[in-house]
């Protein structure tokens with residue numbers, strides 16, 4: 053392997069999409085002046101991004117499970133032939149819907165586009181990405197109400213024009229650090245306010261004017277109470293309501309039944325604080341919301357976001373600079389994976405699989421008849437694992453680690469054990485790869501070419517800085533090779549490289565129409581990208597909503613109880629993230645630089661709850677419920693609400709998703725990661 057060469061690429065971690073490249077002086081990453089980090093800023097994860105290159109744990113040879121039950125090194129031909137044979141047999145016996153495809157929001161638009169095309173040309177819509185575990189509910193609510201499930205505004209627009217940030221269930225100071233540092237803090241410095249709704253004080257709270265420590269799962273009562281204050285105190289935007297909003301009368305009738313004190317009480321927040329938050333948000337010239345996993349990951353996550361959209365509609369905070377509903381997206385390409393169709397119900401460009409005209413458009417590009425493409429929605433990720441061994445017998449997991457990140461892992465583990473064939477394409481021997489029949493060694497971000505779409509809809513280019521290790525191959529080449537083998541379609545999986553795939557996907561993804569590699573260059577192109585535009589549209593819904601209608605509707609939202617009821621001796625476990633680790637930790641736990649940072653494998657517990665259980669700071673504690681048992685060190689801290697405990701899901705030990713439940717949102721099928729009932733006690737061995 054020759055030493056890496058600096059070339060402008062994009063950080064592989066969060067959806068902010070900072071431009072980074074190799075720094076030969078210290079072997080770390082350094083920011084270049086990218087489209088988002090315009091002054092070259094990066095956070096600690098970005099700096100450590102090159103720790104994957106040449107890492108001793110990297111997968112460098114294909115692995116195939118032998119008759120002895122062990123994984124053995126194999127040639128590429130042997131490994132791919134094994135996939136071809138096993139998947140062929142499954143399709144022959146059970147039909148194409150007996151296969152399931154997990155796409156990767158950590159990977160490029162081109163890779164995800166080819167991946168979903170492979171699934172669909174095989175005849176199944178069972179393709180999904182971990183947006184399902186993430187903002188699926190947000191996308192569902194926003195698409196339904198406004199016609200687009202994406203940030204309504206650009207980050208630059210918010211930095212320059214927002215007067216108030218209502219941050220609900222998100223911790224951007226740690227999860228979107230460069231958004232926070234380079235867009236939110238400058239806005240606060242010029243006088244904007246920040247309201248933080250989170251059961252836990254964290255780095256975002258440190259910069260907040262108001263903190264509403266909501267009870268996990270009770271955002272709807274809180275947001276309804278805020279809406280009531282807005283209406284009661286005449287803080288609505290009358291002109292906007294007249295011109296752009298319907299359903300006003302029904303909504304007011306609904307609010308008649310909302311009592312601010314009672315709803316604030318249910319949410320566990322001081323009613324005066326709720327009133328102050330409502331006045332601050334509604335009284336600001338331009339107010340935006342930032343919404344995250346604290347809202348989306350409930351079995352009524354879609355309703356949570358509906359309640360947030362109501363507040364924006366009442367106060368006229370949509371369709372103008374500095375105002376809007378802004379979900380901060382998760383991985384570096386979770387926005388793009390959805391845009392290009394790695395979803396079971398939607399084709400590239402969010403066209404419904406049931407829509408004959410949309411299928412015909414895609415079929416035409418792929419050289420088949422519309423009838424040849426599957427016309428019924430496929431299974432979502434969590435539904436898929438529940439169907440393993442039942443209706444689904446083969447799975448292809450590309451750049452995900454579900455054995456750490458899915459809810460109720462005992463059930464998921466059982467599902468995986470029932471598969472006839474599991475194929476994993478990854479860069480490390482993950483907890484999921486350990487169960488695979490075939491493991492394919494792919495390319496890390498630093499070794500690949502392609503585009504990714506960040507949280508504010510900017511499409512940017514990644515460029516290789518480093519050589520591939522051993523026999524590892526580029527993900528796109530592997531997927532194209534498999535596409536040819538599994539479908540026999542040389543013309544559709546020609547391996548002409550990412551630029552050719554991008555050109556194809558812009559023809560079937562209307563939001564990307566007109567974009568090109570040359571046009572993006574070392575800048576970005578933002579969707580929607582109107583013909584003749586140089587940059588794309590920063591603020592959505594200006595004259596009409598993306599739905600094509602001038603108006604959007606207010607919708608009464610009724611609180612639903614979390615799936616787990618909580619007994620007197622139980623606490624509510626909510627889960628989330630910390631700055632220095634990323635998702636399943638497959639990459640960041642292996643980074644020498646990041647693991648030196650402060651430990652994060654702890655259970656945060658309030659001093660009152662710790663005291664009544666005889667737990668001291670640092671004690672090992674057992675956390676358990678009917679689904680599982682986990683042992684972890686306690687961090688006793690008043691930062692967390694009484695009655696609530698918090699842990700991250702970044703580790704295989706402690707494996708927090710052994711405790712989470714798999715109740716799903718009926719619309720978006722997102723699981724309830726943010727509310728589980730648990731018992732906590734000091735571990736016997738101390």
Ligand SMILES: Nc1nc2c(c(=O)[nH]1)N[C@H]1C(S)=C(S)[C@@H](COP(=O)(O)OP(=O)(O)OC[C@H]3O[C@@H](n4cnc5c(=O)[nH]c(N)nc54)[C@H](O)[C@@H]3O)O[C@H]1N2
Nearest residue numbers: 066221222223227268269344345346382628629631634635
């Ligand atoms: N450092 C780091 N950055 C990341 C990631 C990472 O793993 N590490 N992952 C990326 C991904 S995939 C995503 S999706 C984003 C997620 O980014 P965030 O949405 O910020 O992620 P979380 O930490 O899961 O949840 C945010 C907050 O919700 C709070 N919360 C919990 N329950 C509730 C509730 O019921 N109501 C409310 N209002 N709040 C609640 C938690 O205390 C937590 O502070 O981050 C991305 N960026």
Ligand SMILES: Nc1nc2c(c(=O)[nH]1)N[C@H]1C(S)=C(S)[C@@H](COP(=O)(O)OP(=O)(O)OC[C@H]3O[C@@H](n4cnc5c(=O)[nH]c(N)nc54)[C@H](O)[C@@H]3O)O[C@H]1N2
Nearest residue numbers: 185186451452453457477478494497627635636638701725
């Ligand atoms: N309890 C709890 N659970 C959660 C959440 C929570 O808040 N609480 N959040 C959920 C959310 S929002 C998300 S997004 C999911 C994330 O769930 P996952 O997507 O399963 O988690 P990641 O760790 O991001 O998995 C990425 C995998 O891709 C591999 N990889 C990285 N780069 C590449 C590449 O370029 N090529 C290939 N082939 N592989 C690559 C990594 O090694 C890793 O195994 O977790 C969900 N689970």
Ligand code: SF4
Nearest residue numbers: 063066069070095098
């Ligand atoms: S903010 Fe996100 S994209 Fe930027 S360097 Fe940090 S992890 Fe990477």
Ligand SMILES: [Mo]
Nearest residue numbers: 185186382383
């Ligand atoms: Mo996510």
